[in-house]
Amino acid sequence: MTALSRAIARPDPVAGFGHRSPLHGLGRRRIGIVDLAAQSVAAVAPAAAATTVVLLVAGVAPGITVPAIVAAAVLSLCVARTVGEFARRFAAAGGLYTYTARGLGTRAGLAAGAAILTGYAAVAMFALLGGGYYATYLLAGIWPALDRPLVTAGAVIVEAALVAFVLVRGIRVSARAALVVESLSVALIVVLLCVLLVSIGPVDVAAVIGARTAGGLDPVALAAGAVIALTAFVGFESATTLGVESISPLRNVPRAITGTVVLSAALYVLAAVTQVAGFDALGGDLAASASPVNDLAAAYGLGGWGVVADIGIAASFLACAIGTTTALVRVLFAMSRDGVLPASLGRAHRRFGTPAAAVGAALPVIAGVPLVLVGAGVPVRDAMHVTLSVGAAGYIVSYVLVCVAAPVFLRRIRELTPVSAVIAGLSACALAAALVAFFVDDAAAGGTAGVVVMVLAVTAAVLIGVLRRRHGLEAIGRYDEPVAAQVLGGVPSPRRHDDA
Amino acid sequence: MRETAAPALSARQPGAVHSALSVLEAVAHLGAGVSAQRISAELGLPRATTYRLVNLLVEDEYLVRTPDLAGFALGAKVAQLAAVASPPVRLSSAARSVVDDARRVLRGGVHVALYVDRRIVVVDSDPDFPLSDEARLAREPERFALGRLLLVEDPAATGEVIEAARADLARWGATRQSGEITATTGCLALPIRDGAGVLAGALAFSGARHRVDEPDGVLAQLRPAADALAPLMV
Numbered sequence: 001m002t003a004l005s006r007a008i009a010r011p012d013p014v015a016g017f018g019h020r021s022p023l024h025g026l027g028r029r030r031i032g033i034v035d036l037a038a039q040s041v042a043a044v045a046p047a048a049a050a051t052t053v054v055l056l057v058a059g060v061a062p063g064i065t066v067p068a069i070v071a072a073a074v075l076s077l078c079v080a081r082t083v084g085e086f087a088r089r090f091a092a093a094g095g096l097y098t099y100t101a102r103g104l105g106t107r108a109g110l111a112a113g114a115a116i117l118t119g120y121a122a123v124a125m126f127a128l129l130g131g132g133y134y135a136t137y138l139l140a141g142i143w144p145a146l147d148r149p150l151v152t153a154g155a156v157i158v159e160a161a162l163v164a165f166v167l168v169r170g171i172r173v174s175a176r177a178a179l180v181v182e183s184l185s186v187a188l189i190v191v192l193l194c195v196l197l198v199s200i201g202p203v204d205v206a207a208v209i210g211a212r213t214a215g216g217l218d219p220v221a222l223a224a225g226a227v228i229a230l231t232a233f234v235g236f237e238s239a240t241t242l243g244v245e246s247i248s249p250l251r252n253v254p255r256a257i258t259g260t261v262v263l264s265a266a267l268y269v270l271a272a273v274t275q276v277a278g279f280d281a282l283g284g285d286l287a288a289s290a291s292p293v294n295d296l297a298a299a300y301g302l303g304g305w306g307v308v309a310d311i312g313i314a315a316s317f318l319a320c321a322i323g324t325t326t327a328l329v330r331v332l333f334a335m336s337r338d339g340v341l342p343a344s345l346g347r348a349h350r351r352f353g354t355p356a357a358a359v360g361a362a363l364p365v366i367a368g369v370p371l372v373l374v375g376a377g378v379p380v381r382d383a384m385h386v387t388l389s390v391g392a393a394g395y396i397v398s399y400v401l402v403c404v405a406a407p408v409f410l411r412r413i414r415e416l417t418p419v420s421a422v423i424a425g426l427s428a429c430a431l432a433a434a435l436v437a438f439f440v441d442d443a444a445a446g447g448t449a450g451v452v453v454m455v456l457a458v459t460a461a462v463l464i465g466v467l468r469r470r471h472g473l474e475a476i477g478r479y480d481e482p483v484a485a486q487v488l489g490g491v492p493s494p495r496r497h498d499d500a
Numbered sequence: 501m502r503e504t505a506a507p508a509l510s511a512r513q514p515g516a517v518h519s520a521l522s523v524l525e526a527v528a529h530l531g532a533g534v535s536a537q538r539i540s541a542e543l544g545l546p547r548a549t550t551y552r553l554v555n556l557l558v559e560d561e562y563l564v565r566t567p568d569l570a571g572f573a574l575g576a577k578v579a580q581l582a583a584v585a586s587p588p589v590r591l592s593s594a595a596r597s598v599v600d601d602a603r604r605v606l607r608g609g610v611h612v613a614l615y616v617d618r619r620i621v622v623v624d625s626d627p628d629f630p631l632s633d634e635a636r637l638a639r640e641p642e643r644f645a646l647g648r649l650l651l652v653e654d655p656a657a658t659g660e661v662i663e664a665a666r667a668d669l670a671r672w673g674a675t676r677q678s679g680e681i682t683a684t685t686g687c688l689a690l691p692i693r694d695g696a697g698v699l700a701g702a703l704a705f706s707g708a709r710h711r712v713d714e715p716d717g718v719l720a721q722l723r724p725a726a727d728a729l730a731p732l733m734v
Contacts, residue, residue: 004574016566250558413568415547488578490576
C-alpha cells in the first residue's frame, strides 16, 4: 500500500474541482432511498394505472393481456438499467435531459429536455384532471345536484395549491406526502384485488397466460398491448431528478428506479390476473367492461369496495401530480443553471432548499391548461385522454434519446461493456417501434394527441435552434460535481461555477 | 432518515476487498484523472469487474470522478483508512501534567483530541472516565461536542445542530452536548488553536449533565488548562 499511504500522508494537489457544486442552493443529501422510491412510484401512479391500464391492454390484446404487461415490464426494466448507467456515475437535477446532453451533446440534450418536460407537464395536467374527476365523481354520489365542471375546476385549483405548498416547503415534505398518499392507495388496491382473487377461487392458468387464444400467439397484438402497458410504467425514471438531494445518490437512485419498475410490474400483473381470471370465471368479456374492477366487485358482492377503490385512485392521482411536478421543476432548475432558461428560474428557496422559482413558473401552466380545457366545455375524460397521450409520447421520446445516449457516453468515458450496449440498443429500437405504433394507433383512433405532439415538436425544434444560436451553448448538462473538499488534496478553483 | 454507510460485505468474497484496495492503490500510483480502462490494464482485472469496483468505490466516496466523468481521483474519505494505521500520538510530559491537574480538580472525564485532516484523533482519553463510544464519534461526529466543534469550523456545514453549536461557541467559547447520548450526562469541547488561530484540537469534559447545562463552573477551570495546552501541543 505504498502509493496509497504516501498519497494519504502527503496528498498531491488536485486542481479542477470547484469550491461549490454547480447546482448549489438545492438542499443536498437530504432524502433516503424510501423517499426517493416514493418519488418514482408517485410519478408512475401504479394504483391509478393498475385499475385502468388492464382494460386498455385487453382492448388491443384480448386473451394475451398478462403476457403483454410482462413484455412491457421487461422493456421498462431494460430502460431503467440503461438510465441507471448514468445515475450510477453522476447525480443531476436534470434527469434524462442532463444524461442525454452528456452523451449526445447540446441539441439532443435539449430535445430530450423538451420531451421530458412535455411528459412531466402533460402527465401533471392529466393527474390534476384525474384527481378533479374522481373528486367530482365522489362528491356527486353525496350531492347529485352539483355543477360538475365547476366542482372539477375547483378541485383542480385546490390540488394545484396543495402541490405548490408541498413542493416549496421542501423535498422531504413532498416526498413524504407522496409516499403516504401512494402507499395508502396502493394498499387499498392490493387489498381489493386480493379479496377479489380469493373470491374468484382457483385461477385458470391457461386462460391467464393466453395459451387458449384461438390461432396461437398474435405478435402484433402482443406488441400493441405492450405499447399501451408501457405507458403505465412511465415516470419510473423521475427519481433521477432528485440525485442532488438524495443521500448516496449513485447507489440509491438506480435502486429506486429499478425497484419502482419491479413494484409496478407486480401490481399490474396482480391486477391483470385478477381481472382476466375474474371475467373468465364469470364468462364475461373484459374488453367490453366500462370499469372492470367495479364490475368484478359488484359481481362478487363487494359493491361497497368500489367507493374505496375510487378514493384510492383519487389519492393516487394527487400523488402523481406531486411526483411529476417535483421532477418537472428540477429539470427547469437544471436548464436554468445550464443557461438555457432565464437565470431567475434557477433560484432556490433560501430556507427550504427547493427550486421555488421554477415551481412558481410551472404551476400556473400546469393548472391553467386543465382549467381552460374544462372551461371550454371539453369533457374531462377526453381532456385526460389527450394529456395522457401527449405525456406518454414525451416520455417515450426522451427514453429513446437517453437509450441512444448511454452507449455513446459510456464509450466516451471508456467504460462501455457489451452487455450495456446490447441492452441500450435493444431498448432504443423497441421504444422507437413503440413510439411509431403509438402514433399510428392514435391516428387510427382519430385522436388529437398526434397533432398536439406535432405542434409541440415543431415549437421545440424552433426554440432549440434559437437557443443554440443565442447562447452558443458550449456545455450543457451540468451535474452535481464533487467539490474540492471531497477530493484528497483537492484545491478549489474559485472561478469555477461562480457564474452560476 | 440515516443510511448505513457500510456496504454489505460477503465473507465469501474476500477477494473483492483486496481488489478494491488494489484499485485505490492504482489510483494513488497512477495519479488523479486516471481512467477506469487504464486501471483495469494496470491491475490486469477484467474490465466489467473494474467498472463495477470503481463505481462501488465512487458510491462510497473513496474515489471521486473528475468533472469530465472519465477520470478518477482519490476521495478525501480515504484519509479515514489511514486512521487505522497511523501511530498513536502521545502528549509531551509538560502537556500531560496540565491535563493531570485538570483531571484532579474537575472530577469528571477530561480528554484531549486533535483534528487531523477533518478527522478527530483522540490523543488522551481519561482512564477513569473513558469516552463513551470512540467509534461512534468518528462515524457520527455531529452527535458529540468534540465533533460539533470540528463541524462548526466548516462554513459549508448547516443544520439545526450546527447552528445551535455555533451559538454555544459564540456564547461559551465551547460546544456542548447535553443528555443526547445518555440522559444524565453531557460533554463540553473547548478549542485548542495554533498561533494563527486555526483549530488544531480540543480539550473536552464529560460529566454530569447539570455541569454542562450550567457550564460556568467547569469552564472556569477548563479554559486555563486549554490555554496552557495550546503552546505545548501545536
